[in-house]
Amino acid sequence: MAENTDVVVIGGGYAGVMAANRLTRRDDVTVTLINPRPAFVHRVRLHQLVGGSDDAVVDYRDVLADGVRLVVDTVTRIDAAGRRVTSASGGTVGYDYLVYAVGSGSADPGVPGAAEFAHPIATLEEARRLRPVLDAAPATAAVTVVGAGPTGIETAAELAEQGRRVTLVCGGVLGPYLHPRGRRSVAGRLDRLGVTVLDGPGAKVTAVTRDAVRLADGRELPSRVTVWTAGFGVPDLAARSGLSTDALGRLRTDETLTSVDDARIVAAGDSAAPSDLPLRMSCQAAIPLGARAADTVLSRIADERPSPLNQVFAGQCISLGRRDGIFQFAHRHDVALGLHIDGRPGARLKELVCQGIVKHLADEARKPGAYRLHRVSGGAKRRQLLQARRGEAPAPPTTAERAV
Incomplete structure (x- = not known):
């Protein structure tokens, strides 16, 4: 009888669930998923939780393979030498391979008063805490949303559509990822919703108080509720466990997503730095990274050489309330194009994407190995960047790269 292999996946988000499901392809692999929550958090809907149009959770029975053992707990330490993890409850779980998919959350604002008076929404618990605060505020109360990435834009639009008086403080450019054409479309929709958009270098937040937000150019904005969406941070579990991380705390890996310290540890999602x-940091990257991480583990179990990362991007989709949205198309290497779809078609496309995310995970749970998007070529750009970093001469594109 073949020897059984125990794989522990830390983190039950997009990357972790995809990896766990895919690992069940082999009958001789036992998969344990450790996650602090008993339900799957659909993070791309957290702004809807804040606005009251969705609860942003999915039952794990709908997205997790029957063969995956779910442990509701928080890992506090990884013992790489002993190949085991310790949890907050005091228990330990051994492993032959570990998938590190702890995801991301709110970053330290680093702004006086922000930690005390602003409300982050990067996690389910944070979004749930904000709901009663908004409910208690009068409909005419000033609401300030800090940060003009997708989360900030979506939250501002969601609240403004309800009749809230919203100011969006960009701290720079509105929608930094967007092509100028897409940015104009988003700005127009926010204007029609009544959102006041403050951008440019003077629109950086320097302090937050109980009832105001101060900007770098000296302006002080009244703010009954301040929502903080600027930046993401990652848990410090890898660093606390003595593993190599980058400046943000992401686990450093090679191009197969294998830890630079330990061939038995593979990373995926927002917490990986290949x-x-x-x-x-996005769902669009996390799911393919989860599939790639699982394939790396399965290759090592089979004593085969793992394939390197080959990521392709389609763009970025942003909801602008329940009736409007934008899909910003991009090059394969994640640079925005001039092409976008906005208005009601953009909203419908965003909703299809949100539904498709859950479907990808559910399909992989039912038929492990069904997901294949991580094998689509992302082109030669990443390889060129790596070669430039190493001082190597650029290589010609492969047949697959030319074909896409």
Whole structure:
């Protein structure tokens, strides 16, 4: 009888669930998923939780393979030498391979008063805490949303559509990822919703108080509720466990997502830093990274050489309330194009994407190995960046790269 292999996956988000499901392809692999929550958090809907149009959770029975053992707990330490993890409850779980998929959360604002008076929404618990605060505030109360990435834009639009008086403080450019054409479309929709958009270098927040937000140019904005969406941070579990991390705390790996310290540890999602060229923190990156991490583990179990990372991006989709949205198309290497779809078609496309995310995970749970998007070529750009970093001469594109 073949020897059984125990794989522990830390983190039950997009990357962790994809990895756990895919690992059940082999009958001789036992998969344990450790996650602090008993339900799957659909993070791309957290702004809807804040606005009251969705609860942003999915039952794990709908997205997790029957063969995956779910442990509701928080890992506090990884013992790489002993191949085991310790949890907050005091228990330990041994492993032959470990998938590190702890995801991301709110970053330290680093702004006086922000930690005390602003409300982050990067996690389910944070979004749930904000709901009663908004409910208690009068409909006419000033609401300030700090940060003009997708989360900030979506939250501002969601609240403004309800009739809230919203100011969006960009701290720079509105929608930094967007092409100028897409940015104009988003700005127009926010204007029609009544959102006041403050951008440019003077619109950086320097302090937050109980009832105001102060900006770098000296302005002080009244703010009954301040929502903080600027930046993401990652848990410090890898660093606390003595593993190599980048400046943000992401686990450093090679191009197969294998830890630079330990061939038995593989990373995926927002908490991975492959070759010190991490991908954009997003669901769009996390799911393929989860599939790639699982394939790396399965290759090592089979004594085969793992395939390197080959990520492709389609763009970025942003909801602008329940009736409007935008899909910003991009090059394969994640640079925005001039092409976008906005208005009601953009909203419908965003909703299809949100539904498709859950479907990808559910399909992989039912038929492990079904997901294949992580094998689509992302082109030669990443390889060129790696070669430039190493001082190597650029290689010609492969047949697959030319074909895409």
